[in-house]
Amino acid sequence: MKSLLEPTSVLLKKSWERSRMNGVNALTAKDAILEKSQFKQYREQKEEFMREIAPTMEHLAYWLKSSYSIVIICDTSGYILESKGDPSFLKDTEKIQVHQGACWSEQVRGTNSAGTVIVEKKPLAVVGTEHYLEANHMLYCAASPIFDPYGELLAVLDFSGLSVKYHPSLLGMVDAMARKIEDWLLIHRPDRQLVISLSPQQPGKHRALVAVNQDGVVTGGNREAQMLLHLDKHLMGNIQLSDLLTDMDSLLQRPAGALRSGTLLVGNGNGVDNRWQASVLIDTRPPLTALSAASKEKQKQKRTDASTLYSFEDIFGSDDSFLKAIRLAKRAAATDYTIMLSGESGTGKDLISQAIHMASPRANKPFVAINCGAVPKSLLESELFGYEAGAFTGAKQTGQAGKIEQAHGGTLFLDEIAEMPMEMQVALLRVLQDLSVTRIGGTKPAHVDVRIITATHTDLWKKVQDGSFRADLFYRLQGVHIILPPLRERADRLQLARLLLTGIETELNQGSLSLSAAAELLIENYTWPGNVRQLTAALREAAFLSEDGFVDTSCFPPYILSTYTKTAAPTGELEKLENDAIVDVLHKTGGNISETARLLGIGRSTVYRKMKKMTGPM
Structure with missing residues (x-):
């Protein structure tokens, strides 16, 4: 990545020269707009990224809505993917094609912040007459690049408004927001990773974030980390963090509990060392990462999933109605009764089910969960009951145990039980009656010993009354009924x-x-x-x-x-x-x-x- 030290005036001069060489003119710029159907297909290709940044765009739009200005996101080809903000200004800028589907690349519209940032990959403000096309002289545009964790340009974030309303602080603000988006994208990757934060002790500098996998290999970094450690996309995935920074052992270890930190000396390339405060920001590596051989052997003797389950000690509540539900759950945990958890979505039914299991005599046995509403109807039977080899097209040659068998000796949590199809209700009732399960394609029943916990956000008794849920299964599952209060009542x-x-x-x-x-x-x-x-x-x-x-x-x-x-x-x-x-x-x-x-x-x-x-x- 290039240095940010080059003066803005030089960037603008270079951009104007490129605009002249490209023969930019208002007539061709006017037509550089995707048709509605084209834009729909184009936008769908960027949908995952747009979902990630949607909260930030909404927040910025809300902040700008009364300031006669807008926030814009452009892709690397210069097409506007989203524009939000002051409705009056959005309407006015329609005349100069500042809207979804319009191309604002430098090759099409000449010098403008979004298009020129795509070329220069540096934050830049273009105000009034600094725009190449006269039609855009009414605008100020302040934009910053958004890089992915590998240093590749992903998009451009832009603030635009009337040129007379421009303030130099806007460029710093848009750059800070772009950097926050980059950090968010790095931190919230689905990859199992350790993210280390390097915070400079000198004021005015951004923190560097660097990500490594379970083997200590660098897999990504934000803008500052790439500059500080001289990273590029060719190094990522091919170099150990310990090859770039010394004294990293304490940070790469995974003791349970508190985050680790320390002070590092990092060279800046000119022979001068700077002190940076290093700390672990987030660690989602598999549990056995960085354990000693003795610890690994000891770990094998434990249930690997128990540490990931919630216990009652992990659940906070001081509200009377919530505490009443918790007390009932603790009492029920000591028994082998079937338990039904009721409550609106998001009230913590899944957490309570785990805590009940962990407080029960079955705590050292499996806890197996399945969402009856999330699994397609065609797959739910094989998920619950398993199948024998060759039972259907695509079945594993070895067959597969279902969730009920997997939970043998432990707890089976059936979330959204009200969404279970009627034919599955019949089969589940038979399992509860016979305490055995027969795989699809099989003939030999297998004995099962499971404790059933169910959860629903609907009134299951109403489902019984309207005929969409079997009464006999309802009575079997009722056992102990625990109702969790909604947050607004706590x-x-x-x-x-x-x-x-x-x-x-x-x-x-x-x-x-x-x-x-x-x-x-x-x-x-x-x-x-x-x-x-x-x-x-x-x-x-x-x-x-x-x-x-x-x-x-x-x-x-x-x-x-x-x-x-x-x-x-x-x-x-x-x-x-x-x-x-x-x-x-x-x-x-x-x-x-x-x-x-x-x-x-x-x-x-x-x-x-x-x-x-x-x-x-x-």
Whole structure:
């Protein structure tokens, strides 16, 4: 990757020269637009990437919607994949083809931030008359490249608005957001990986993130890591991290529990060494990675999946109705009764089922789960009951045990039991009656000893009454019925959010995170239709987008804000809560900004910004 030190004026001069050589003109640019059907097919090829960045695009669009500006994402060919923001400005820019499907490559439209960034692969702002085509002189455009974990250009993020409204800080902001997207893409890869964060001790520099696989081989890095360690796509996958950095053994080990950290000296290529704080950001490598031979032998004697299951100690709750459900679950765990868990999606039925298993006499035996609604009807029978060799086309030559057999001696968790087809209900009832299972294509029944836990987000008794669920199976499965309350009815929402935020601090390695007074009010009053699962996802995004460790309402997903603001207290009341908290601490500290920021768990710049917005006396 190229250095960022080349002056912007030089980049613009080179771009204008290329534009002249390419014969760029307004007439040809006007027609460089994909037809609707073409764009649909083109966009589908980028769908996975667009899903990944959708929360960030929504957040930026919400932030820009009243500023007469927009956020744009372009692919490496210059085609606009998405444009969002102020509706009035979006309408005005239609005249100069700033919309989905239009090509803004430098070869088509001359010097413009998105097109020129694709060529130069560096952040760049193009303001007013710096655009090559006169039709674009009304615009400012500030853009930054988005690189994949291998250093390949993936897309360009662009802020655009009226040229008279441009401020130099916009370029820094769009670059910071592009880097956050890059970090997100690296951290949330499905690969089993260890991600190490290298944070510079000098102010003003970005942290470097480097990923390695279970063998310690470098598999990716963000922009800063690629520059710091002189990585390129040819090295990734072919070089050990220990060949690039010394004293890495303690970081590459996997002791259970706390994250590891240390200080490293990293050469910058000119003979001067810089100190970087190295720490493990996230570790999803298989459990046996980096264990000694003795530890590996010891590990073989244990159940490999037990450590991945939740226990009651891992589940937080202080709400009375939730604690009542937990107490009932603990009592039921000691028995061999069939258990039915009811509750809305996202209330934690899967976690409770694991905790019941771990607290039961069957804890050292298998815990096997299957979602009856997620498996296609045609495959559910073979998944549950298994099959013999040659039972059907594509069957394994050795045959395969089904989930019921796999759970022998342990627990079978049937999630979304209400979605089980009627013919499968009959077969399951027979298993429960006979305590045996016969594979598809087989004739010999096998004895099974399983404890059944079921879960549903619907009223199963209503299913019985309308004839879509067998009454006799319902009675067999009822056993102990445990109802989990929805998050909106729990009195411990705020405590739970703070606990989740602590875990997210570890995931992101961003230091201490705190909720603003307005954010706490949102958590207390929003309805949370997706329950704990939705709260976790919302907090993760809000933390990722926060500044100075201060999670404000503006950091939450726009779809939540658009619903919440219709029913919540007026914005002035939310701001008053935050202002009152800041003023109160300022009085206690005698006006000491640094101490106020420390006590509130926010940055000094945030305190200054909030103070500036206050209109009342302090």
